[in-house]
Amino acid sequence: MTFTDVDLRNRWEVAKSSKAVAQAKYFKAVQTATATQKNMEDVAIAKAELDVASSELAYAQEMLGRTVVKAPSAGLLIYSTKSDWIGRPVRTGERIMEIGDPTATELKIEVPVSDALTVAEGGDVSLFLDGDPLTAVKANVTRSSYRPALNGEHQMVYRVHAGFSDGEARRIGLRGVARISSRSVPLAFYLFRKPIASLRQRFGL
Incomplete structure (x- = not known):
């Protein structure tokens, strides 16, 4: 660059x-x-x-x-769109792009805080891609964040990463819906966890 x-x-x-x-x-x-x-x-x-x-x-x-920036390794350049950066000033240390390895892809899942449950390493994940919503792609959780952070839509989410079970690389940028299998919990907890969480946030309990 x-x-x-x-x-x-x-x-x-x-x-x-x-x-x-x-x-x-x-x-x-x-x-x-x-x-x-x-x-x-x-x-x-x-x-x-x-x-x-x-x-x-x-x-x-x-x-x-210093006007020429070289990546430490070869890969695929990942950024939003060219028009987003034309004429835009940047700050020191600001991330403007990433370098991805097309042969070593993984699944990144954004779990809303309201839907967060205990996610264990090695947990099963089923991914339904937008291009093939009827076929589940299997994966396993490799790591997850302990603190929520704002995503691109300004929502507080936990970030969960998973590796594909078959070991095959997928094209970078594919999107879909993921289902994470967690440990079994009582039905009452599953049904009332969101109302209870809302009450705790509202009244500071």
Whole structure:
């Protein structure tokens, strides 16, 4: 990925020209001083100017190099849409995209806080893809978050990750509905857990 580098590239070109001029002045001062055995102060001044120009060029080169961002490994670039980022300023550390490995996909499930039950590692998951809603794809829970977080729709959800039971990779970006099998609970708890949770949130019990 390459950021806009017009300004930094211009600074690099100016710094490169400045170093070339300073280097020429230094060589001329050295030749003159060697021939006349005088003007050693001019040599020292020219050398200092050359050192400054070299430092400025090195800094400009470093800043220009930062406009090119390389991924640590090959993969599929995942981001929202191109139009979302055109002209938009970004903050330091802000995530703008991800690199996905098409050969090592997993299932990411967002469980609303109101539907959250105990999810154990290794639990069974049935995925019904939007493109094939009648066929269940089997998976097993690998990990889950302990704290809820806001998703893209500004809903508080727990994130559960699962690996496909058959070990086959699926295309990145597929969507569907997942059913997580949890441990058995009394029927009364299952029927009244949402009303009880609502009362606790409302009255702070």
